[in-house]
Amino acid sequence: MKLVYPVVLYPSGVPGGYTVLCPDMPGLVTEGRNLPEALDMAVDAASGWVLGELEEGRHEPHATNIADVKPDGPGGIVTLISLDMDSYAEKYGRKSVRKNVTIPAWLDTFGEQAGINYSQVLREGLERRYNDLQNT
Numbered sequence: 001m002k003l004v005y006p007v008v009l010y011p012s013g014v015p016g017g018y019t020v021l022c023p024d025m026p027g028l029v030t031e032g033r034n035l036p037e038a039l040d041m042a043v044d045a046a047s048g049w050v051l052g053e054l055e056e057g058r059h060e061p062h063a064t065n066i067a068d069v070k071p072d073g074p075g076g077i078v079t080l081i082s083l084d085m086d087s088y089a090e091k092y093g094r095k096s097v098r099k100n101v102t103i104p105a106w107l108d109t110f111g112e113q114a115g116i117n118y119s120q121v122l123r124e125g126l127e128r129r130y131n132d133l134q135n136t
Helices: 035-055 085-092 105-114 118-134
Strands: 002-011 018-021 029-032 077-084
Touching: 002 035, 018 035, 029 035, 035 077, 035 085, 077 085
Parallel strands: none
Antiparallel strands: 002 018, 002 077, 018 029
């Protein structure tokens, strides 16, 4: 899932540095020693913020139209950041969810006798399917 959000960059106390706020993500504040680092930090912080929401079962926040975002102070710069949530979640996602599945009794007998870890098999199969769909 790709997401785009407006952010506002303000000159920080560090010469050449910027503090970044995202109006759609309450409490999100980050900074960098220069513009490229500040934007990189904004992408990382916003991705972590959104991943936390998704892992708690909530939806990603609605993105405000960039035309509606105005800096609160002098020197503020409004721009967009792009988040690749699939890539970020693959690297940093930690939360697992419990799912119940129904399988035929004969398959359960086979699985038990073979010592198969059902969760591992399901996860591997879903990850393989996910990767196949991403590559088509």
